[in-house]
Amino acid sequence: MEGSSLSLVDDSEKEEKMSPCEGLEDILENRASLTEVIYFEETEYQIVYGLSLNFSGKYIYISVCGEDDTIIIGDSFPEDFDLDLSLKKVLHPEPWINAYGKPLIWYWYMENNQEYQDGFQLEFSTSKDEVCICIQMIGIASRLSIRSVTEMI
Secondary structure, eight states, rough: TTTTOOSSSSSHHHHHHHOOHHHHHHHHHHHBEEEEEEEEEEEETTTTEEEEEEEETTTEEEEETTTTTTTHHHHHHOOOOOOTTTEEEEEETTTTGGGGTOOOEEEEEEEESSOOEEEEEEEEOSSTSSSOOEEEEEEEEEEEEEEEOOOOO
């Protein structure tokens, strides 16, 4: 069938998840610097379920939808995000430490081959001459996998 494609995701849901939160746009426009990162993780196995990013007093919250591993980004955690006492808050985790004090200059929503938006990437830098810090988050098995991306060439 020429020109047709198979979609496994309801387009109305996809559009809602792909729109950026207002806070993220404000942070980008104002070149706010990253000042704090807090992981919300299960203590026994150190599994990260969500994180908060503090950009000079403006917070962004990132978590994973347990049903399809899509990344949720907002000005707060979703209502169904479980902030129970078994989750510990971890300050200054790797790989974020190198991004502290630097403004956000780019962000990307990433979509997998099944059209699920299960990745998000941030890039930080203070100048064109500086090496950028690039951090990627992938939704896997209802948790966040956080990765440092290194430029090779």
